[in-house]
Amino acid sequence: MSDIEAIRSRFQADIDTASDLSSLDAIRVSALGKKGEISMMMRGLGKMSPEEKTVMGPALNGLKNDVAALVDIRKTALENEALDAALASEMMDMSLPVSRKNGTLHPVQQVMEEMAVIFSDMGFSVAEGPDIEDDFHNFTALNFPPGHPARDMHDTFFMVPDSDGQQKVLRTHTSPVQIRTMMSQKPPIRIIAPGRTYRCDSDQTHTPMFHQVEGLVIGEDIHMGHLKGCLMDFVSAFFETDVDVRFRPHHFPFTEPSAEMDVRYERDGASIKIGQGNDWMEILGCGMVHPNVLTACGINPDVYQGFAFGMGVDRLAMLKYGMPDLRDMFAGDPRWLGHYGFSPLVQASLESGLS
Numbered sequence: 001m002s003d004i005e006a007i008r009s010r011f012q013a014d015i016d017t018a019s020d021l022s023s024l025d026a027i028r029v030s031a032l033g034k035k036g037e038i039s040m041m042m043r044g045l046g047k048m049s050p051e052e053k054t055v056m057g058p059a060l061n062g063l064k065n066d067v068a069a070l071v072d073i074r075k076t077a078l079e080n081e082a083l084d085a086a087l088a089s090e091m092m093d094m095s096l097p098v099s100r101k102n103g104t105l106h107p108v109q110q111v112m113e114e115m116a117v118i119f120s121d122m123g124f125s126v127a128e129g130p131d132i133e134d135d136f137h138n139f140t141a142l143n144f145p146p147g148h149p150a151r152d153m154h155d156t157f158f159m160v161p162d163s164d165g166q167q168k169v170l171r172t173h174t175s176p177v178q179i180r181t182m183m184s185q186k187p188p189i190r191i192i193a194p195g196r197t198y199r200c201d202s203d204q205t206h207t208p209m210f211h212q213v214e215g216l217v218i219g220e221d222i223h224m225g226h227l228k229g230c231l232m233d234f235v236s237a238f239f240e241t242d243v244d245v246r247f248r249p250h251h252f253p254f255t256e257p258s259a260e261m262d263v264r265y266e267r268d269g270a271s272i273k274i275g276q277g278n279d280w281m282e283i284l285g286c287g288m289v290h291p292n293v294l295t296a297c298g299i300n301p302d303v304y305q306g307f308a309f310g311m312g313v314d315r316l317a318m319l320k321y322g323m324p325d326l327r328d329m330f331a332g333d334p335r336w337l338g339h340y341g342f343s344p345l346v347q348a349s350l351e352s353g354l355s
Contacts, residue, residue, distance in 0.1 A: 004059050007037065008066060015070045021078050028071045038064050104341025108211055108329060111317040112194050114348045115213050118237045119192045121350055122230065124215065127191040129177035131198075132159065132168050137176035141296040142254040157198050157208075170198035175254065178216045178308060182297035187304045188219040194313070207326055211313035218289065218299065218306035224257070227286055227307035231261055235283070237350065239263075239320060243275045247286075255287025255308055271322055283319070284311035 011031050018024040031038050042060050045053055116126060129137075144150060150172060157170040177193035194213045201208065217226065228247060235243045244264040252258040261284050266277020286309035291301035314326055321340060323329070328336050 004063050008063055011067050012070055015074050018074055024074055031067050104337055105344045107317045107321060107340050108313055110342040111313050117348050118234055124190050124192045127177050127181050127193050129180050131171055131196055133171040133176045134168050137179045138169055138171055141179045142175055143290050143292045144253050155200055172199055173197050174212045174214045179297060182299055190217050207330060212310055213313055214310040216308045218304055222305045235263055239274045241275045252285060252287055254290050254293050256290045258287035260285050272319060284309055
């Protein structure tokens with residue numbers, strides 16, 4: 001029995017002085033492992049007489065349990081010491097200033113919101129449609145004849161034909177939204193259709209993907225004067241100043257008569273000032289909806305007339321906020337967005353100002 005007490009004392013001293021978890025585990029193995037000292041002593045019980053087993057059995061089991069308990073206690077203590085040391089060395093100084101960058105609203109989104117505010121005040125609602133369109137909605141219903149240049153491969157992104165042989169396209173304008181609206185709603189109609197459009201073009205003022213806002217008004221007794229008044233009010237509200245405009249005859253398959261609207265501007269170095277000067281810049285296309293388009297949508301052109309217009313959101317953003325290169329809008333550079341972006345907490349309104 002005195003030997004057992006000596007063994008207990010020896011292992012307790014070793015366990016108490018273990019400096020880390022690895023040395024503690026080595027002590028555990030030397031005592032309680034498969035070939036450990038205490039494990040070998042317990043194996044020797046089979047060679048003892050029944051009287052000796054009665055005495056040594058409980059004593060060895062008690063030694064085993066005591067050593068295992070001492071190992072667990074020391075292990076917990078070492079783990080807590082390691083945690084305290086890590087917390088002390090990795091402590092964060094909460095008095096240091098926080099490095100935080102606020103997010104900004106992309107100029108395209110800002111301009112879309114400004115346009116939505118203006119046209120909403122005129123009674124327009126917002127309509128949306130799919131980016132992938134079929135030939136009917138993107139071309140045929142809009143009075144594009146077969147062989148029209150806009151159908152050529154160099155202008156349009158065509159999809160792989162489906163099982164029926166139908167070849168869909170990435171929409172080249174948001175005009176298909178007008179077609180879908182006229183086919184699903186009865187006049188009067190007054191909508192704007194903002195969204196992404198796609199064409200095979202890329203330079204300083206063109207990108208393969210860009211944004212448009214188109215407008216459509218259908219009703220009885222609608223005429224060109226309504227179109228001109230609507231767009232004149234829009235550009236003055238958008239540029240937040242009085243703007244001189246002019247309308248030039250043009251041709252679009254889906255409108256007749258058709259026109260392009262120019263605004264007066266002046267170039268001052270690298271900047272452009274809208275509303276002054278002696279030069280003119282085209283900013284949008286417009287016209288009275290062609291009777292063939294109304295007929296394709298199931299609307300009687302002898303009863304209803306209307307007008308439509310379309311403009312590039314990205315180019316309007318460039319003109320209003322002085323961005324020289326359209327491609328920068330899609331480059332994903334946070335420095336550019338930090339310079340040209342807008343606060344997401346300030347909502348555009350006609351009362352407090354659009355920008």
